[in-house]
Amino acid sequence: KYQRESAWTWEHQALVRARPVAGDLALRNKLEALRLEVLRLPRPDRELHDDVVSMRLRMYEHGHSPLTGGDDEFDLKRDPGGIVDIEFIVQYLVLRHAPEHLALTLSTDVVNLLAALQENHLLLAEDADKLQRAYLAYRAEVHRSVLRDQPALGKSAEHADRRCDVIQIRDQFLSGLPAL
Numbered sequence: 001k002y003q004r005e006s007a008w009t010w011e012h013q014a015l016v017r018a019r020p021v022a023g024d025l026a027l028r029n030k031l032e033a034l035r036l037e038v039l040r041l042p043r044p045d046r047e048l049h050d051d052v053v054s055m056r057l058r059m060y061e062h063g064h065s066p067l068t069g070g071d072d073e074f075d076l077k078r079d080p081g082g083i084v085d086i087e088f089i090v091q092y093l094v095l096r097h098a099p100e101h102l103a104l105t106l107s108t109d110v111v112n113l114l115a116a117l118q119e120n121h122l123l124l125a126e127d128a129d130k131l132q133r134a135y136l137a138y139r140a141e142v143h144r145s146v147l148r149d150q151p152a153l154g155k156s157a158e159h160a161d162r163r164c165d166v167i168q169i170r171d172q173f174l175s176g177l178p179a180l
Helices: 009-017 025-039 045-062 083-097 110-119 125-147 156-173
Strands: 073-075 153-155
Touching (some): 009 025, 009 045, 073 156
Antiparallel strands (some): 073 153
16 A cells, blocks of 8 residues: 555655565565556656656765765766666656556566667667666676775766766756766
8 A cells, every 4th residue: 555655756766676586476476566566557747757856866965975086086876877877767767658568567677677668669779778888887897896895986087978878868858967
């Protein structure tokens, strides 16, 4: 009842990527059925847009601590044009279009969701490709940072074009967020 009637938009955003991975099979099946039902609920577009943008702005204002040593570094996850922006684009588009495009709820990973968005003509092939390439490049660098026990930072200059692409696509759907 909570998910259907009272949950915040960010909680539905989390359901886009949620998946049961262990436990009783019957419970896992019930959870997945609920996830599909909630993701496929119709949502007013302006309200959805404003909620997603508001949550992303809150992340900048309250949850972003400066990890960088200067302007030449880029937080691969949290800075504008990074992983979180890509995830928010995907989550917004899934929540916006899942009632009409049920296939958008069948996957939980960003790469497959980008493919589903493209296949359903909700994202241009060129944009889906740019977002996928950026996401995979960022994730690979984050994994290398974790293995080195270092913060997930990249060089701003090395990612400038990629970041600009992500921000340009993000702004098509989620206007009102900061640029570089």
